[in-house]
Amino acid sequence: MTAPLTPPKRKDPLVRTRAGHVPPGLRSRAARAMAVRAGQGSFVLQVCDRCAVVTYPPRDRCPRCWGELNWKDQPRGAVVEAETTVRATIDLFFREHLPWRIGSVRLDAGPMAIVHLHGDVKQGDRVRMELRLDRGGAPALFALPEKETPNMADDPQLREFSADPKFRRVLVTDGRSPIGQIVAKALLKSGAQTVFLGNAEPLMRYPGQDDIEAIDGIEPVALNLAHTRSCQELAAQMGGRIDIIVNTAAFARPGGVGFDSKLTDLQTGLDIEVMGLMRLAQAFTPAMSGRSDDGVNSAVAFVDIVSVHGLTGKTGFAGSAASAAARLSLISGLRGEIAKAGIRVMTVLTGPVDDDWHQNVPPPKTAPEQIAKAVIETLVKGQETICAGDVARDVLSRWQADPLLTIREENQ
Template identity: 30%
Template structure:
């Protein structure tokens, strides 16, 4: 795990001060409260029912991925394929839920492992692309392209490869959930390469949604602020719990939401982007790498 850059820490401290006036920004937008979640509803007549979901969750070994598996099971999903690069980390889930959790090794940057997952998981009707990485690097300040290439390989190309592999079997009442970040909408320079990869992930989500619309497949973008997982453990600001995010994702799926925002920071950025996109760009530009 790579520690949060100083610019990211400065942003967290700035956010703590800024949060006290968030309600005024939100009220100016004349929208519903989005401290918990804000949704854009799809026009699907028959939305995903968790009790009918056979799910494949990537990055299920810890944090949000593990919580999604557990909440899917608690909500009545008959089977969940829990995947991770190190399958041993999933053994306890399979033991606790015999017959309902199947584990598999899956690195979404490897075409051979994606092909093996597709061949095995032929009954999946819900794909949850949760796997992602954050190298906490700037775009020009990084020593090389290595970190940016790794983020793009996982957060964009890996997610796209999973969508391409499983889209054919999701026709009808199937769904794809892509776990992104509110930083898909705005750049925090201290984590510039992450933001670029997440922005690409949002564009791919919108494109896949358009291509699958005629097939009746729901495609969901989940855009959170910081979540209390290893990926943001050094972030000093307020964080949503994995349980809160997972609960919002499942509720949004059953409503047919295409976008789910969670957490005060996501709400603030989303509202600010609607009101003054250049203003929020200038605000974020204060938090540089190093």
């Protein structure tokens, strides 16, 4: 049985911080394709279009008949055939995390695979397989107990494949919005040690302020993403204490491009959502990258909540969609920059949010509770991309199938 995780002791400032390393990187385009699907929470393997054989690890051609391989969802069951424990290695990542358990499993889909083993799994067990991303962004198979076990999420190896908020300190950038407040409560419920709640205008009251700031574990901080100095000052004060950043800042206003448009709204939106994202990343990611392997509460993730219409544009909210598109581009660049440090960059895609600025948008709309649930899920599972609500899932699935058609559908 997995031992429960205990709160970390106060860090000795004289002790050297362990340098962060990541597991060996990807070596083929097929492996990168698998990583994309793992980042969306799918469990897929390659299937030959000629002989229908399921194969693993990722390959460019079928090893049996040289046919073309396609990705398809597979059953998650498997049986552990053998297990071993690695106790010595020259790899810089694994040598800091020994002992490390691996094993051979017979997948229900057919292939035999070498996988990472949860501590509650032993030889002969039926297991539930998950396709996870390691800290470097590479896909890996992880064998979990078939049924939930006590303290299962506290397994040390499993935590290396997630960004679980338990005992970690989180910065939520905008606490003035309902989304920020609900996300903060969800993080505390999931075990976060402290949630620092950003407030862009400390001298102005906002709805729910007394209630949210009275909660044990919530610590309000001054943070205005529209001002570079505000981001820099907060990072100087506590950049070394932040383990997870959840960017809830948003500026959604109705308006078109040639009609019913306001340049001031577009400028403000770009300043808060796009330039603000860059200010936030420049201020905090250097310190986070230096603490990516700092024990139980190491820095692990940067989460951005953004509209799914950044992929398609949206008539009636063209400015907000343009800001979202720029944010998605910046997030992709940031993911590549800090992958070597082992910091995960995650995107929560939303549809129209159920707020005052979307009153004229017909349902279904995305509730703040759905966004908070998606934030916790992507942290616990270590996913790169997750959808909050049915609208975002529908738009993303259609966009993946036919991008140009989806763009036309969303703008007519």
